[in-house]
Amino acid sequence: MAQTSQMQQPKQNIYGAGHLLEENLEAYTATTFQPVDDVLKEVVDRAARNQLPPLHVDSLDGLTLEVVIRMAGYKKMVEVGTLAGYSGIQIARAIGPDGHLHTIEVIPQFAEVAKESFRKAGVEDRVTVHVGSAAEVLQRLSKLGPFDAVFIDADKENYPVYLDWAEENIRVGGAVFADNTFGFGHVWREADTIVDNPKLRGQVAGLRKINARLANNPNYRATILPTNQGLTMAVRLK
Numbered sequence: 430m431a432q433t434s435q436m437q438q439p440k441q442n443i444y445g446a447g448h449l450l451e452e453n454l455e456a457y458t459a460t461t462f463q464p465v466d467d468v469l470k471e472v473v474d475r476a477a478r479n480q481l482p483p484l485h486v487d488s489l490d491g492l493t494l495e496v497v498i499r500m501a502g503y504k505k506m507v508e509v510g511t512l513a514g515y516s517g518i519q520i521a522r523a524i525g526p527d528g529h530l531h532t533i534e535v536i537p538q539f540a541e542v543a544k545e546s547f548r549k550a551g552v553e554d555r556v557t558v559h560v561g562s563a564a565e566v567l568q569r570l571s572k573l574g575p576f577d578a579v580f581i582d583a584d585k586e587n588y589p590v591y592l593d594w595a596e597e598n599i600r601v602g603g604a605v606f607a608d609n610t611f612g613f614g615h616v617w618r619e620a621d622t623i624v625d626n627p628k629l630r631g632q633v634a635g636l637r638k639i640n641a642r643l644a645n646n647p648n649y650r651a652t653i654l655p656t657n658q659g660l661t662m663a664v665r666l667k
């Protein structure tokens with residue numbers, strides 16, 4: 430049918446699942462709300478020149494994170510997964526000059542790129558970049574808690590480990606944010622049905638666990654923003 434043949438093919442992500450947001454709406458939101466300013470664009474370009482993978486938070490999710498953190502007035506935050514500092518800059522802007530962000534990156538080269546990003550964004554005084562495996566660094570950070578919020582955006586398989594830590598180290602009224610919680614379009618599947626891609630199977634298993642845990646924990650009120658990547662957010666009630 431003519432109408433069908435004129436329809437745009439849905440965009441595909443790296444695992445072949447479609448993006449949720451229709452392309453015209455995606456273009457409209459990007460033009461209107463302008464989630465990527467010159468500072469963030471420079472980070473993306475410099476990260477590419479340094480051959481970092483292009484895995485920063487979806488630009489609209491990053492902006493949402495910034496706006497929600499500002500609304501809540503959070504000041505003391507932890508980020509698991511720094512990469513080049515893209516989302517870290519948005520968090521740092523949101524917490525303001527009297528806030529502090531501890532961000533954790535396992536690859537030293539990425540951490541160096543991120544430090545440069547924080548310098549260039551003028552937020553280096555309010556950000557500490559910790560180099561190391563998140564599970565280990567988090568244990569050391571416990572003594573600085575409790576924290577207002579944690580943004581989980583590293584190895585998806587280990588999200589449940591990071592959620593364990595977050596549950597112990599955020600205050601009542603604080604929040605857990607987790608990125609990519611649609612599992613690249615596959616989170617609706619039982620993980621063990623993903624037979625052809627063991628990495629994705631592990632990622633989906635981790636993501637399904639944290640979504641279910643947050644959705645069913647009476648100490649939290651949780652939702653998932655239905656963006657292209659899925660952004661889970663949960664506030665601690667008690």
Ligand SMILES: C[S@@+](CC[C@H](N)C(=O)[O-])C[C@H]1O[C@@H](n2cnc3c(N)ncnc32)[C@H](O)[C@@H]1O
Nearest residue numbers: 485486510512515516534535562563582583584
């Ligand atoms: C999706 S990227 C983070 C993107 C970043 N939050 C942003 O939006 O700009 C995930 C990052 O987590 C790091 N990472 C992966 N496993 C990790 C671990 N076990 N501990 C700490 N960092 C880890 C990766 O090296 C990568 O830089």
